Amino acid sequence: MKRTCFNTDLTLDNVGQEVDLIGWVSKKRDLGSISFIDLRDRSGIIQVISEDTSSLPEIRNEYVISVHGKVRAKDKANPNLKTGNIEVVASEIKVINTANTTPLIIADNTDALEDTRLKYRYLDLRRPCMQHFLDIRHQIKLITHKYLSELRFVEVETPILCLSTPEGARDYLVPSRVHNGSFYALPQSPQIYKQLLMIGGMERYYQIARCFRDEDLRADRQPDFTQIDIETSFLDQDQFLTMMEGLIQKIFKETINYDVKLPLRRLPYLEAMDKYGSDKPDTRFEIYINDVKDILGELEVNGFNKAEAIRAIVVPGVASKTSRKVIDELSLEAKKFSLPYILYIKKENGLLSGSLTKNIDESKINELVNKLNVSEGDVVILAFGNKNRVLPLLGSFRLRYGKELGLIKPNTYDLLWVVDFPLFEKTDTGYTSSHHPFTRPNDESLPYLKEDPSKVLSYAYDIVINGYEAGGGSLRIYDQKIQHQIFEILGLSEEDIKRKFGFFIDAFQYGTPPHAGMAFGLDRLTMILGGTDNIRDVIAFPKNLSAVEPMSGCPSPVDNDQLDELGIRLK
Numbered sequence: 427m428k429r430t431c432f433n434t435d436l437t438l439d440n441v442g443q444e445v446d447l448i449g450w451v452s453k454k455r456d457l458g459s460i461s462f463i464d465l466r467d468r469s470g471i472i473q474v475i476s477e478d479t480s481s482l483p484e485i486r487n488e489y490v491i492s493v494h495g496k497v498r499a500k501d502k503a504n505p506n507l508k509t510g511n512i513e514v515v516a517s518e519i520k521v522i523n524t525a526n527t528t529p530l531i532i533a534d535n536t537d538a539l540e541d542t543r544l545k546y547r548y549l550d551l552r553r554p555c556m557q558h559f560l561d562i563r564h565q566i567k568l569i570t571h572k573y574l575s576e577l578r579f580v581e582v583e584t585p586i587l588c589l590s591t592p593e594g595a596r597d598y599l600v601p602s603r604v605h606n607g608s609f610y611a612l613p614q615s616p617q618i619y620k621q622l623l624m625i626g627g628m629e630r631y632y633q634i635a636r637c638f639r640d641e642d643l644r645a646d647r648q649p650d651f652t653q654i655d656i657e658t659s660f661l662d663q664d665q666f667l668t669m670m671e672g673l674i675q676k677i678f679k680e681t682i683n684y685d686v687k688l689p690l691r692r693l694p695y696l697e698a699m700d701k702y703g704s705d706k707p708d709t710r711f712e713i714y715i716n717d718v719k720d721i722l723g724e725l726e727v728n729g730f731n732k733a734e735a736i737r738a739i740v741v742p743g744v745a746s747k748t749s750r751k752v753i754d755e756l757s758l759e760a761k762k763f764s765l766p767y768i769l770y771i772k773k774e775n776g777l778l779s780g781s782l783t784k785n786i787d788e789s790k791i792n793e794l795v796n797k798l799n800v801s802e803g804d805v806v807i808l809a810f811g812n813k814n815r816v817l818p819l820l821g822s823f824r825l826r827y828g829k830e831l832g833l834i835k836p837n838t839y840d841l842l843w844v845v846d847f848p849l850f851e852k853t854d855t856g857y858t859s860s861h862h863p864f865t866r867p868n869d870e871s872l873p874y875l876k877e878d879p880s881k882v883l884s885y886a887y888d889i890v891i892n893g894y895e896a897g898g899g900s901l902r903i904y905d906q907k908i909q910h911q912i913f914e915i916l917g918l919s920e921e922d923i924k925r926k927f928g929f930f931i932d933a934f935q936y937g938t939p940p941h942a943g944m945a946f947g948l949d950r951l952t953m954i955l956g957g958t959d960n961i962r963d964v965i966a967f968p969k970n971l972s973a974v975e976p977m978s979g980c981p982s983p984v985d986n987d988q989l990d991e992l993g994i995r996l997k
Contacts, residue, residue, distance in 0.1 A: 427492055427522060432469040434508045440497045445514060447472070447493045448522070450552065452532065454485055463519075465493060466532075468557060472509040473500075476516045488525035488532065488552075494518040540962070545976040547967055559964045563952040565681045567634055570654050573673050579630040579656070584619035586612060586636065592926055596640035598649075606993030612638035615945060617862065618930050620657040621902060624941040625933050629659040634948065643971045646894065646950060646961045650969075654951075656899075657943035663885055663901055666942045667692075667843060670897075674841065674889065674946075681955050686841060690889075694846045703821020705847070708893030710840045711833035713739055713824040715817065718808070721794050727785045728769065728810065735813035738794075739820050741827045743803045745772040753781070756823065760809060763819040771795070771806040782808055825893065839954075841891050849884040849912075856917045861886045863912055863927075866901040872908075879915050887944070891954050899944025906934055 430446045449467035461482060463474040474493050476482050485491060495516035504510030529546055530538035534555040543550040550556055571581070590597045590611035597611035613619075615637050623631045635655040643649065658666060668689065675686040698707050703715050719736040730736055748770070757767040769782040771791070783791055800806060807823055809816045828834055849867050850857040857879055859865065867875065868883040875882060885901035903909045909931070913923050923931060952964040962968040969975050989996065 427520075429492075433465065433467050433472040434469040436472065436497055436509060436512055436514075438499060438511060441499050441512065442497065444494070444496050447474070447495075447514065449491070450525075450532075451485055451487055451489045451491060453487065463491075463493075463516075465491070465514075466552075466554075470508050470554065472507075473504075473513040474516050474519070475513055476519060482519060483521050485519070485521065486525065486527075488528055489521055490523040490525070492520045492522055540960075541970070541976060544962070544968070544970055547977045551966065556963065559952060559956045559958070560966060562681050562956050563948065563964060566654075566677055566948060566951055566955070569677050569680050570632070570634070570673065573676050574630075574632045574656070577630065577669065579632045580628060581633055582623060582628065582631050583633060584613070584616040584623075584635070588613050588619070589929075591618060591930075598638045598640050601992040601994055603992055614639050615653065616655050617864075618927075620655060620943060621864065621941065622930070622933055624657055624659045624902075625936065625938050629939075631658075632656045635945070643969070643973055646953065646959070648949065648961060648965060648968055649973050651965075652948040653945040654897075654948055655943075655945045657941060659939040659941045661942055663845075663887070663942065666901075666944075667887065670889070670944060677951065678839070678955070684839060686839070690841050690843055692843045692845045692887075695844055695848065695883075696846070698844050699817050699821075703817040703819070703824065704893070705844055706888065706890045706893055706895040707821070707844075708825060708828065708834070708840070709842065710835065710838055710892065711828040713741065713828060713833070715739055715820050715824070716798055718794055718797065721790060721797065722786075722810075725786065725790070730810060733810040735816045736808065736810040737816050737820055738798060738806050738808040739824050739827075740798050740800060741805045741807060741823075741831075742801070743831070744805050744827070745774040745803045748772055748805050756807065759822065760819055763815045765809055765811050765815050765819060768819075769808045769810075771800070771808075773800050773802055773804050776802065780806075782806065837957075839892060841889065844888045844890055845886070846883045847886040847888075848880070849882040849886075850879050850915065852880050857915050859912075859916065860884070861898075861900055863916060864902050864909070866903045867908065867912075875908075875911050875915065885942075889944075889946070891951075894950055894954055895947075896950050896954065897944055897946035899942065901940070901942040904934070904938040904940050909934065 427448065428446050429448045433447060433449065436445065447465060449465045452464040452466040452471055455462045456479065459479055461476040461479050463476065463485065464471050465474050474495065493514060493516050495514040497512055497514055500511055500513050528549050530536050530542055530549060532549060532552045534553055536553060587600060587610035590599065590609065595614055597614065600610040600612060602608045602610060616633060616635050620631055633655045635653050636650060637653055638650050640649060671688050671690055675688055678684045678686045695705055698705055701714050702709065715737050718738050722730045722736050724731055753770060760766065760768050771778055771780040771782045778791060778795065798806060809819050846868065848860050849865060851860050861884065866885045868885055871882040887900065888898035889896050903912065949961050949964055953961050956964055958964065967975060967977065
């Protein structure tokens, strides 16, 4: 068993050379005295020809075989293959291993449902598209290592078994055998440790970090995931974001040969919400949210005069398709956002109709239509009520129609920073941190810490690519007085602070440098660059939406002996 090269290493320059290849049989076709075999290895497929079928061993799909033969040019090239202008005429073919009939087609266009693909993941990974995703992931990591190393960053591994601290999601807990009744936590992120590295004088740290969060799953989220984790000292926000833009530009160029124009624009959080209804807006198409409270806000109809927000979007060219059934579907969606219903106007054959035209003066409707520049065939969708519900609802509608109407050009990318996030979120009982309690408040907002914490903005930033949050971070608090103010606003007592963050707060007393950091989601970056909307495609062995790995069956029960040793009894 030997190999002289990978399949796609061969070109017309190799015609006449004898080669040894190894791989899997992707397809076999018998034409009487001649057989054609598509041989697949990790690099791709090459056609092998056997002109002596009498000595050919039994071969089926997914058998592992070795081939010795001579390269020759094809009479007619296959443009769909990288090796489409050559073939290998075999003088010897050996079967290295046989294979059962596979439960899925090993090709980019497979017939298998995702459950089957996940159960037989080792077969699914043979598909070229899946190997392409993992290749992109590998390239991103290599580029990151090189770029950051050249900027004098040092890669440091932080603990996987750590203290359970409040970071926004539920921790995965690991029981201690040595200390029964006590638990480690798996890190939601290396947040505390990387800030301690800054106090430790490392100045520039990074890590391809494994992170764990026990939260509900969706298409772009996994319980265990990977992030490119970065922290720096002595850089302001402009310097830090410029450095990170350079990394993203390099990743795009060297993985998919796409030129990202720098600098990336910066969109304030409040503007993102007002215009797009999302803090991670897809800005590749022009449907915007419009404030129409100035026109309708004084009317008692529908309770407009009591509504905090009255907003509308204009959807082009869908009037003829907007039936009562469609409106009912949109109103059902509104109920998910705790809003009773939506109102609409459609312009068809020069006439205006719809629920919004009822019981409202015609002059007001015309004023609204003129402000929104409604054209023939357009539909206006209006929502009103609590601002924090109205904006996300209309944001979801604009995204839905952007996709349905094909307003997003394929293979296009739009990158931006969303900045100036609120530092706090108001709750029924007080305030919680929008990001985490170590996020630094915006200098201009400092007076509001005492006057009105809801108005405090922060030095927090997210990088958004095509409507995905691909990374985020912030400048960190390094002033002990401000940190204590933040804890007070969050309602933490001295005892709470000591119990939850004791060792971390103690470290801040020993000359903490100004520092900033962020984390890029490696899985999401790979997903975006690979052109899939399913994060499970870019992870070798992912969990399904029930947080189960169908291939191995984990999580699973364990023996009582193991539980006894850990001092655990199941309820």
